[in-house]
Amino acid sequence: MSLPIRTAIVGTGNRAQLFTEGLAKRDGYDVVALCDPNSVRMAFHNRMLLAAGRRTAHQWPPARFDEMLRVERIELLVVTSVDATHDRYVESALRAGVRVISEKPLTTDAVKAQSILDTVRETGGSLSVAYNYRFNPVHRRVRSLLAEGAIGDVHSVHFEWLLDVSHGADYFRRWHRDKANSGGLMVHKASHHFDLVNWWLGAEPQLVYGRGQLAFYGPGRRHGYAREYSRAHGAASALDDPFALHLADNATLRELYLDAEVEDGYYRDRNVFAPGVTIEDDMALLVSYNTGATMTYHLTAYSPAEGYRVMFNGSRGRLELNVEESTWTTPHQRVTSAKGAVHGDLAAPTAGQTSITLRPLWSPPVDHTVEHDHAGHGGADARVLAALLDSSDGPDNADIADARQAALALVTGLAANRSFETGQPVRTADVLKL
Ligand SMILES: NC(=O)c1ccc[n+]([C@@H]2O[C@H](COP(=O)([O-])OP(=O)(O)OC[C@H]3O[C@@H](n4cnc5c(N)ncnc54)[C@H](O)[C@@H]3O)[C@@H](O)[C@H]2O)c1
Structure with missing residues (x-):
């Protein structure tokens, strides 16, 4: 029997849960590395791996991504990071001969998209985008x-x-x-x-x-519903704002974002009517x-x-x-x-x-x-995962x-x-x- 495919996930936020869980369930894969600027979110995903009866993965910062691919001998990379960061990981992995599954969108602007297309052509590498x-x-x-x-x-x-x-x-x-x-x-x-x-x-x-x-x-358009605050957590005025998201009320949102924000200042609960x-x-x-x-x-x-x-x-x-x-x-x-x-x-x-x-x-x-x-997007998430991970010649593979x-x-x-x-x-x- 062949060895499990050595897999890394870059961008360990909400969406990555689908892949962490899906990969952990499959004997043919071993999640050996996680990469994210935020160690609290990587630790969350490592707890998911442990709960699924798997070993924890090594945690790597983005600055050491190329080293991670080499040292961990990565064969498959899953990209679930912020959209504008996809290109950097997709391209480095393809150049290193690693198969890539990326979340949509491919990227966020024409220069980056052209560069990814050129890299795919030059390397002949495998890039699948999860249009679930x-x-x-x-x-x-x-x-x-x-x-x-x-x-x-x-x-x-x-x-x-x-x-x-x-x-x-x-x-x-x-x-x-x-x-x-x-x-x-x-x-x-x-x-x-x-x-x-x-x-x-x-x-x-x-x-x-x-x-x-x-x-x-956006700013100045509160339509009489919303309240004045910059982020909902800790703001008394957010309590009766119909647009406020209360991170502390939900275990996943709390662990993934509220407990993690000290490291990178990523606030998940901004006022939708605040500037920016x-x-x-x-x-x-x-x-x-x-x-x-x-x-x-x-x-x-x-x-x-x-x-x-x-x-x-x-x-x-x-x-x-x-x-x-x-x-x-x-x-x-x-x-x-x-x-x-x-x-x-x-x-x-x-x-x-x-x-x-x-x-x-x-x-x-x-x-x-x-x-x-x-x-799960109309049942699509489980099916796209099966098509991406379970076989290279299944009936749904042509639709990846x-x-x-x-x-x-x-x-x-x-x-x-x-x-x-x-x-x-x-x-x-x-x-x-x-
Ligand atoms: N196919 C779908 O239906 C679907 C649904 C939701 C999200 N997505 C996609 O999944 C991806 C992640 O979205 P999300 O909702 O999980 O967001 P999220 O904010 O929960 O997670 C994003 C993660 O990226 C990390 N990150 C930020 N900058 C980074 C960098 N420079 N390098 C590496 N990681 C970095 C963050 O720390 C965070 O952990 C996005 O591309 C999004 O478009 C797809």
Whole structure:
């Protein structure tokens, strides 16, 4: 029997839990090293390894990353660090001959994305990007209906994604609020949606025109709900603020962030109306594709409810996907479950209906709804993990995003950001050489 694959995880925050747990469960992997600027968060992940009956991993600071790859003889690297830091680790690992699984987005700007693509080409290395939404059974049903020609040729897509004032607000509490870290929601969040459309249609984006605004969050816009404080912990005024996240109430949030902040000053619970927000919360796009299809897309981050609607218009009919992740949101982020529910990890208690409706021309609608569990990104997390870790030739492996597909998912958002700045339509070919 072959030896377990020597694995390292860089960026040991919330998302990394999926990988720590998933790798610890699999005999074929040994997590031998963790890398993060914060030793408290690395220690949290080591406790997870111990709880799963595995050995603890050595803890390494980012400045010694290359040494870590060498000394620990790393064969697989999992990248779950802040978005803007992905490129540095992905590239060094590929140059060292290490297989890489990275969280989305590929990176946050065009220069870094081009550099990753060039490194993949030069090294011939293996980079998979965890675009988990492709593995949600609801999204897979949509793809198979479109591929079967259920609505003929797809001419246009109308796509609206709503983030509610719990989950949506969360991007304005921490590092995502600075575009330099996250690329803004067009990159950090919408790249999931752009990836789905590329994958659903088998299409590549060519031209993007958009308008983005910070309409709701940010300084001076408290709408009569919120209170004055810079971060919620320790602020009496945050107690009755519906937007406040109370880290001390939740064991995971406390251990991962509150107990760790002394080391790096990473405050997870900033006031969403405090200064420092450089991302948009309301974004509208028009995108055209190389198949001739167009998409109108809208993302709102301050909605009363969470979910999405995607309408496909084709030569033989129309396909409608409607998902209600939350039908309304309670005030106060008193999240007390084992895993923080703020970030899509768990089903919202107010989740509603999912439906997939095919409307063929000249005949009654046909229901194609499949079960949607709303948790772990609609069941996608467990499936993407299985595809990434369990076999190299399983039925789902073809759906793992490679570097080029991840760049195609990213380029619509990068072009959108450029269009927001210039007010002009942007050709994706002028953003990235794919
Ligand atoms: N696919 C999905 O559905 C999904 C969901 C959530 C997050 N993510 C992705 O996972 C990644 C992590 O997000 P998160 O929610 O866990 O954030 P987080 O803030 O909980 O964790 C980020 C970690 O990165 C570390 N870090 C900061 N600077 C670093 C550096 N220079 N080098 C190494 N590590 C550094 C932080 O200390 C922290 O431990 C992001 O890329 C995010 O886009 C993906």
